[in-house]
Amino acid sequence: xxxxxxxxxxxxxTFKNLRTKGKLSASDVDxxxxxxxxxxxxxxxxxxxxxxxxxxxxxxxxxxxxxxALNPAQQVVQIVNExxxxxxxxxxxxxxxxxxxxxxxxxxxxxxxxxxxxxxxLAKWLKKDGHTPMLVAADLQRPNAVNQLQVVGEQAxxxxxxxxxxxxxxxxxxxxxxxxxxxxxxxxxxVVIDTAGRLGVDAEMMKQAADIRxxxxxxxVLFVIDAMIGQDAVTTAKAFQEGVDFTGVVLSKLxxxxxxxxxxxxxxxxxxxxxxxxxxxxxxNFEPFHPDRMxxxxxxxxxxxxxxxxxxxxxxxxxxxKVAEKIASEQFTLEDFLAQMQQLRGAGSIKKMLGMLPGAGxxxxxxxxxxxxxxxxxxxxxxxxxxxxxxxxxxxxGSRRLRIAKGSGMTVxxxxxxxxxxxQAAKMMKTVxxxxxxxxxxxxxxxxxxxxxxxxxxxxxxxxxxxxxxxxGNPAKRAAENAALASGQVPGAASNAPAGSGFGIGxxxxxxxxPSEEEMAALQKLLGR
Amino acid sequence: MAERASWSLGSALRxxxxxxxxxxxxWDDLESALIRADFGPAVTEEIVESIKAQVERYKTTDPRDVxxxxxxxxxxRLAKYDPTxxxxxxxAVVLVVGVNGxxxxxxxxxxxxxxxxxxxxxxxxxADTFRAAAVDQLATWAERxxxxxxxxxREGQDPASVAFQTVDYAKRTxxxxVIIDTAGRLHTKGGLxxxxxKIRRVVEKQAPISEVLLVLDATTxxxxxxxxxxxxxxxxxxxxxxxxxxxxxxxxxxxAVQEKTGLPIKLIGQxxxxxxxxxxxxxxxAQQLVG
Numbered sequence: 081x082x083x084x085x086x087x088x089x090x091x092x093x094t095f096k097n098l099r100t101k102g103k104l105s106a107s108d109v110d111x112x113x114x115x116x117x118x119x120x121x122x123x124x125x126x127x128x129x130x131x132x133x134x135x136x137x138x139x140x141x142x143x144x145x146x147x148x149a150l151n152p153a154q155q156v157v158q159i160v161n162e163x164x165x166x167x168x169x170x171x172x173x174x175x176x177x178x179x180x181x182x183x184x185x186x187x188x189x190x191x192x193x194x195x196x197x198x199x200x201x202l203a204k205w206l207k208k209d210g211h212t213p214m215l216v217a218a219d220l221q222r223p224n225a226v227n228q229l230q231v232v233g234e235q236a237x238x239x240x241x242x243x244x245x246x247x248x249x250x251x252x253x254x255x256x257x258x259x260x261x262x263x264x265x266x267x268x269x270x271v272v273i274d275t276a277g278r279l280g281v282d283a284e285m286m287k288q289a290a291d292i293r294x295x296x297x298x299x300x301v302l303f304v305i306d307a308m309i310g311q312d313a314v315t316t317a318k319a320f321q322e323g324v325d326f327t328g329v330v331l332s333k334l335x336x337x338x339x340x341x342x343x344x345x346x347x348x349x350x351x352x353x354x355x356x357x358x359x360x361x362x363x364x365n366f367e368p369f370h371p372d373r374m375x376x377x378x379x380x381x382x383x384x385x386x387x388x389x390x391x392x393x394x395x396x397x398x399x400x401x402k403v404a405e406k407i408a409s410e411q412f413t414l415e416d417f418l419a420q421m422q423q424l425r426g427a428g429s430i431k432k433m434l435g436m437l438p439g440a441g442x443x444x445x446x447x448x449x450x451x452x453x454x455x456x457x458x459x460x461x462x463x464x465x466x467x468x469x470x471x472x473x474x475x476x477x478g479s480r481r482l483r484i485a486k487g488s489g490m491t492v493x494x495x496x497x498x499x500x501x502x503x504q505a506a507k508m509m510k511t512v513x514x515x516x517x518x519x520x521x522x523x524x525x526x527x528x529x530x531x532x533x534x535x536x537x538x539x540x541x542x543x544x545x546x547x548x549x550x551x552x553g554n555p556a557k558r559a560a561e562n563a564a565l566a567s568g569q570v571p572g573a574a575s576n577a578p579a580g581s582g583f584g585i586g587x588x589x590x591x592x593x594x595p596s597e598e599e600m601a602a603l604q605k606l607l608g609r
Numbered sequence: 610m611a612e613r614a615s616w617s618l619g620s621a622l623r624x625x626x627x628x629x630x631x632x633x634x635x636w637d638d639l640e641s642a643l644i645r646a647d648f649g650p651a652v653t654e655e656i657v658e659s660i661k662a663q664v665e666r667y668k669t670t671d672p673r674d675v676x677x678x679x680x681x682x683x684x685x686r687l688a689k690y691d692p693t694x695x696x697x698x699x700x701a702v703v704l705v706v707g708v709n710g711x712x713x714x715x716x717x718x719x720x721x722x723x724x725x726x727x728x729x730x731x732x733x734x735x736a737d738t739f740r741a742a743a744v745d746q747l748a749t750w751a752e753r754x755x756x757x758x759x760x761x762x763r764e765g766q767d768p769a770s771v772a773f774q775t776v777d778y779a780k781r782t783x784x785x786x787v788i789i790d791t792a793g794r795l796h797t798k799g800g801l802x803x804x805x806x807k808i809r810r811v812v813e814k815q816a817p818i819s820e821v822l823l824v825l826d827a828t829t830x831x832x833x834x835x836x837x838x839x840x841x842x843x844x845x846x847x848x849x850x851x852x853x854x855x856x857x858x859x860x861x862x863x864x865a866v867q868e869k870t871g872l873p874i875k876l877i878g879q880x881x882x883x884x885x886x887x888x889x890x891x892x893x894x895a896q897q898l899v900g
Contacts, residue, residue, distance in 0.1 A: 121650040124830030127641055191853065191881075192710025192826065196741075221881075223718075223749035224742045231741030247749060279856040306710065310647035310830025312858035319857070333709060336795040338832035361709070361739070 109141045112156045123378045125341035126314040129167075129348045136163055161375055167344055168371035173328065173353040178299045181269035182214075184260065186296065188289050188324050189304035190316060191277030194332035196225060198304055198358055199274040200232030201366035206270050207238055214268035216259040217242035218252040218292060221276035229274050236363055239268065252276065252288060257295045273298070280319025289324045301326040302355065305342060307334045313342035314349050321350045331369065332358040339378050414470040414502060418462045460488035461498050473499050622900065626676045631664060635672060639679070646859035646898070649831050652868075656682060676899060684895035686864055690873035692889040694848070696724075698819050700779040702787045702812060704772075706805060706844045707824035708836055709793030712852040714743060716824050716878055717788050718750025719886035723876075724786050731756040731786040734775025736768035736808065739792040747790050753883050757784065768792065768804065769811040776815040787816075796839030805844045822875065824850045827860035837866045848875035851889075855879040859898065 113134045120130045140159045177183045185202070187195045199215050206213040215233045217240060219225035226246035233240035241259045244250025256273050263271045275292060278285035293301060303326035305313065320326055329350075331343050334357045343354055354369040462470065464487030469475050476484075476499060485492045625638045636657060643653040660678050667674070696703070703720075707713050714737070721731045733751045737743040738761050751758040759775040772789045779787045791808065794801035812818055823846040825833050840846045849872055851860050863874055874889045 118650050121644060122831055124647075124832070127644045190828065190856070192712055194710055222746070224745035227745050228740070228742035235741070279853075281855075281857050306826075306828070308708070308826075308830065308832040308836075309828045310833075310858065310862060311645045312647070312828045312856065313830075315857040316828070333795065335797065336708065336832065337797045337835055338830070341830070 106142060109138055109156065112141070113138050116156075116160055120341060120344075120378070123339035123341035124308075124310045124313070124345075125378065126311055126345035126349070128314065129345050133163060133167070133348075164344065164375035164378065165371050167348045168354065168374055173355055174368070175355060176299055176327075177270075182260065182263040183270045183300075184273065184296050184298040185270065185300045185302060186256075186273045186275065186293060186298040186324075187302050187304055187330075188275050188320060188326060189277060190279060190306070190309075191222070193277065193304045193306050194358060195219070195277065195304045196228050196232060196274050197361070197363075198302075198330060198332060198356075198366075199229060199272050200236045201358060201363050202272055202356075203233065203238040204236035204363045205366055206272075207236065211270045212268050213238050213270040213272055214259070214263050214266070215240045216256060216271060216273040217244070217246065218255045218259075218273050219276040220244055220246045220250045220252050220255070221248065223247050225274070225276070232363070239266070253291045253295050256292045260296055271296075280316040280323075286319065286323035289320075293324050300328055302328050302330050303346075303352070304330045304332055304358075305346060307331050307340040307342060308336060308338040309342045313345045317346040317350050321352070326350075326352060328353055328355040330354070330356045330358060331374075335359040335365065340374060341378050343374055344378055414462050414465065414473060415467070417502060418459065418470070457488070457490060457494070458498055461485075461490055461495055464488040473503060622676065622679075626672045628672045630670045631672055631675060635675065636661065639675065643861065646861035647830055648861035649865050652861070652865050680895050680899040683864070683899060684891050687867065687874070687891035687894060690867055690871065692848075692873045692875050692891070694820060694875050694888075696786065696819050698817055699785055700776065700787045700816055701785065701819040702776060702779075702789065702816050704789050704791065704809065704812070704818055704821045704844070705824060705850075706791050706821060706840055706846065707793060708795050708826075709740075711793070711824045711826040711829075712878060713737075713793060713824045714747050714750065714790055715881070716822075716850055716852055716876070716886065717747065717790050718754055719878060719883055720876065721751060721754035721756040721786075721788060722883045723886050724788075725755050729786050730784045731788065732759060732775060732779050732782075732784045733757070734759045734772050734787065734789040735761060736771040736775070737790045737792040738764070738766050738768050738771060743790070743792070750883075756788075757782075769808045772808050773811050773815060776812055780815065796836045802839065802843040805840075809845060818845075820848055820875075821846045822848050822850050823872070824852055825860075825863065825866070827851055827853045828856060828858040829860075829862060831862060831865075833862040834866050834869055837870050837872065841870055841872070846870075846872060848873055850874070850876040850878065852878035855885070861898075 116137065117130055117134045120133065121127070125133075137156070137160055140163075141156050175185075187199060187202075189195050196219065203213040203215055215229055215236075215238060217226040217229045219229070224247065226242050226244070230240050230242060241255075241262055243258060244255055252275065259271055259273065262268075273292065273296065275289060276285070278289060280286070301324055303317065303320050303324075305317070309316070317329075329343075329346055329352055331340060331354055334340060346352070347354055354371070354374075357367055357369045357374075359365045359367065461484060464484045465476075469480060469484075476495075481492050481495045481499075485495050488495075622639070622642050625635050625642065628635060639660070640653055640657050643656060644650065648656070656679070659682060660675060663678050664675065705713050705717055705720075717733055721733055724731050731754070733747060733756050735744040735747045735758060737747070744760055748758050748760065757778070759771065759778050761771045762774075768791060775789055776787055778784070789808070789812070791805065792801075794805070796802065809818060809821075821844055823837060823840045823844070825836065829836070837846070837849070849863065849866065851863055851874055854860060854877055866872070867874060874894075877887055877889050877894070879885050879887070
C-alpha cells in the first residue's frame with residue numbers, strides 16, 4: 081500500500097544510524113521494533129500477536145546472538161524472520177489421510193471465504209494424486225450453493241453428493257452423515273464436505289457445524305479464511321476453534337495484494353498449521369502453503385532475507401584475495417570475467433536478483449529494459465575466443481575480432497564494445513584495488529541514466545560488469561576505505577563511489593537518487609558470494 | 610444472541626470508560642481497541658492524539674468525556690461525506706462491484722427489496738457469468754425481492770452484453786431501477802478490472818450510470834483501502850457498501866477508506882435476511898460503534 085510506504089523503506093530509514101555500530105543498543109532495537117510493530121499492524125496481524133511477537137524480537141535482539149556476518153539491521157530482520165516462520169508453522173504439514181477410507185475432510189469458515197471454490201480445487205488436486213474424491217453439498221443455506229458445488233464438481237470431474245436442493249431446505253447434518261455411507265458404497269476414498277458460511281458469533285450455526293463434525297468424525301477439518309481479513313481474524317478463528325475445533329487452515333484469495341497478516345494471527349492464536357493456499361479463480365490455483373514465503377510477504381521485505389542468507393554464507397576470503405591480487409597485478413582476464421559471469425548466472429536470473437533488493441521498486445522500469453540475453457551474448461563472445469586471447473586482450477587484431485564475431489554470431493562492433501568495456505573495467509578495478517579513486521572519463525556516477533536511455537546494450541553491459549567487479553568488491557572496498565581513512569575522507573562516501581559507480585551497480589539506482597549503503601552492501605555481498 | 614453488542618466497541622472500551630480517571634492506561638486501551646477494530650495504525654494514532662489534545666485543553670479527568678469525544682470524532686469524520694443515493698435518472702442504473710466473496714449478490718437481493726419497499730420497480734442483471742451458479746443465486750434473491758431478472762442467454766456470455774440487455778429491458782418495460790451484478794474480481798487482476806471498464810462503457814451507451822457501488826466486507830483489514838483505490842480507478846466507484854456488520858468485525862478501516870478516497874458509505878448490510886440492509890447514518894453508526 082502506497083499510503084504507508086513499505087516496511088523496507090522505513091526500516092532502511094531506521095537502520096541508517098545503525099550501520100557503523102557493531103552491536104545493537106537498546107534504543108536501536110526499540111526504534112526498529114516500533115517500525116516492525118507498525119508494519120505488522122498494517123499487514124493486519126492481530127494486536128495481541130504483534131505485542132508478544134515484538135516482545136520476543138526485542139529480547140532476542142538485545143541478547144547475545146551477535147552474528148559477525150551481518151550488520152545490526154540485518155540481524156534484527158533475521159530474528160524477525162525466524163520468529164515469523166516459527167509461528168507460521170516452520171514446517172509444511174501435509175493432509176492426514178485415514179487408515180481406512182474414506183478420509184473425511186470438512187470445510188468451515190465465514191461467508192465468502194471461498195469454501196465452495198476451495199472444495200472444487202481440493203477435489204481436483206486429490207484426483208490428480210490418484211484419489212477418488214466425492215464432494216458433499218452440505219451448504220443448504222446460501223441460495224444456489226448446491227448448484228455452485230455441482231458446477232464446480234463437474235469442472236473438477238468428480239462426483240457431487242447433493243440429495244437436498246438447498247436454499248434453506250434440508251438438514252445438513254443428515255446430508256453429511258448419508259454422504260459417508262454413500263462414499264463407502266461407491267468406493268470414494270476421500271469425502272469433502274462443503275458447509276454453509278457462518279459467523280463466529282452465530283451460536284446456532286456454530287452448533288450445526290459441531291453437529292456435522294460429530295456425525296461424520298472427519299480426519300481433517302479445514303478452516304478456510306480470506307487472506308484479506310483484518311483484526312477480526314483472531315476472534316473468528318477462536319470462535320471456530322471452540323465451535324468445531326478445526327485441524328488445519330486454508331488461506332484463500334492469496335492472489336490479491338493483501339499482506340495476509342491474518343495467517344500469522346490464526347496460526348499463532350490457534351496453534352493450527354496452515355496447510356493450503358488458494359491463489360486464483362480457476363480450479364488449478366491451489367498449492368501447499370509455504371511458511372517461509374508467507375513470512376517475507378507479511379513483512380514486505382522483498383527478498384532481503386535471501387540476501388541475508390547469502391551474506392551469511394561464509395565469505396570465501398581466500399578466493400577473494402586471489403582475485404584482488406590478480407586485479408592488482410593486472411592479471412584479471414576475460415577468463416576470470418567469464419567464470420564469474422557464469423557463476424552469477426548460476427545463481428539465478430539477474431533481473432530477479434536485482435528485483436529482490438528492497439528499494440528496487442524504483443528501478444523496476446530500468447529492470448524491465450535490461451535484457452538478460454545480453455549476458456548470454458557476451459558469454460558467447462568470450463567463449464569464441466582462444467584461451468590465449470582471453471588472457472591477453474592485446475592479441476585481438478582485426479582478423480581475430482572478425483573470427484570471434486562470426487563464431488559468436490555477433491558483429492565486430494559488439495566484440496569491440498565488449499573488449500573496450502572490459503579493459504575499462506579492469507583498469508578501474510586496478511585503481512581501486514591499489515587504493516585510489518578511479519578516474520572515470522566523462523562521468524559522474526557511471527552513465528547509468530544515459531546508458532539506459534541511450535541503448536540497453538550499454539546498460540546491460542554495465543550491469544554485467546558488476547559480475548566482474550563484484551567479487552573483488554569487498555577487498556576492493558576495503559582497500560578503498562583504508563585509503564580514504566588515510567586521506568581523512570568519510571569511509572562511506574569513498575567506498576560507495578568506486579564500488580557503486582565504478583562497477584555499474586549504481587547505474588540503475590543512481591538515476592533515482594543513490595542507493596543507500598545498506599543496499600549497496602547487500603548487493604555486493606550477493607554478487608560477491 | 611448478542612450480535613449488536615459484539616459489533617460495538619463497547620466491550621473493548623469498557624476498561625477505558627469504566628476507569629476512575631484518565632491515565633496512561635486509558636490511552637493504551639483506547640489505542641488497542643481502535644486497532645482491534647481495524648482502524649489501522651495511522652488513523653488510530655490520529656484519533657488518540659486528537660482526543661489527548663482535547664482532554665488536555667478541557668482539563669478533564671473523566672473517562673466518560675473520552676467516550677463522548679471519541680463518538681463525536683468518529684461521527685464527525687464519517688459525516689464529512691454525503692451518504693445519499695442518487696437515483697433520480699429513469700432508469701437509474703446501479704452497478705455493483707467488489708472483490709470475491711464480499712456479498713455482492715446478497716447485497717443486490719437486499720437492495721432490490723429495499724427499493725421495492727419504496728414502490729420502485731426493479732430489474733437485476735446477472736452479469737456475473739463467471740462464478741458457478743451465480744446467476745441462479747441472483748435469480749433466487751430477485752424472486753424473494755419481487756424483482757425482474759435478466760439472465761445471460763448462454764453460459765459464459767460476455768458480462769457487458771448482459772448488462773446492455775438489462776438496461777435495454779428496463780427501457781422497453783419502463784422499469785425504474787436497474788441493478789447490475791458483476792463477477793467478484795480481485796483488484797490486482799488487470800484484465801478483470803479492464804472488463805469492468807468495458808461494462809461501464811457499454812451501459813453508458815444506453816443510459817447514464819447513476820451509482821457504482823463498491824461492496825466492502827467488514828472483516829477486511831487494511832487491504833480495504835487498496836481495493837477501493839483500484840476500483841475507483843477502473844470502475845469509477847461513487848459509493849461504498851459495508852457488509853457483514855452482523856459479525857464480530859467492526860469495519861474501522863472504512864474511516865480511512867472514506868477519507869483517502871472521498872467516497873461516502875451509502876449502505877450497510879447486517880445479516881442474511883432480505884431486510885438486513887439499511888442506509889448509512891453517521892450518527893447511528895458512531896453511536897453503535899462507540900456505545
